[in-house]
Amino acid sequence: MAYCGKCGNQIDEGVKFCPVCGAALQVEQPEAVQPEPQQPVQPEPTAEEKLQQATQTIDSVAQKLGNTAEHSAVYDKTDAEANKVMA
Numbered sequence: 001m002a003y004c005g006k007c008g009n010q011i012d013e014g015v016k017f018c019p020v021c022g023a024a025l026q027v028e029q030p031e032a033v034q035p036e037p038q039q040p041v042q043p044e045p046t047a048e049e050k051l052q053q054a055t056q057t058i059d060s061v062a063q064k065l066g067n068t069a070e071h072s073a074v075y076d077k078t079d080a081e082a083n084k085v086m087a
């Protein structure tokens with residue numbers, strides 16, 4: 001048997017609300033205890049992946065600011081010129 005923690009009324013097992021005062025019952029029931037789902041162990045991201053994530057974050061911020069097009073245009077030009085020099 002369970003008892004309402006608010007009004008002390010005796011309540012049948014399995015009832016979720018006290019029929020007298022309507023309080024939600026915090027009845028200790030084994031079914032409420034669920035085992036923590038085991039998270040699959042994910043491999044530690046490599047430095048490169050971390051850098052990619054950081055870059056993506058920066059890109060998304062730049063997109064919000066509306067600077068993405070200008071920024072990539074400058075970057076592409078610099079990159080192309082660097083490649084020319086390299087070649």
Ligand SMILES: [Zn+2]
Nearest residue numbers: 004007018021
């Ligand atoms: Zn009650």
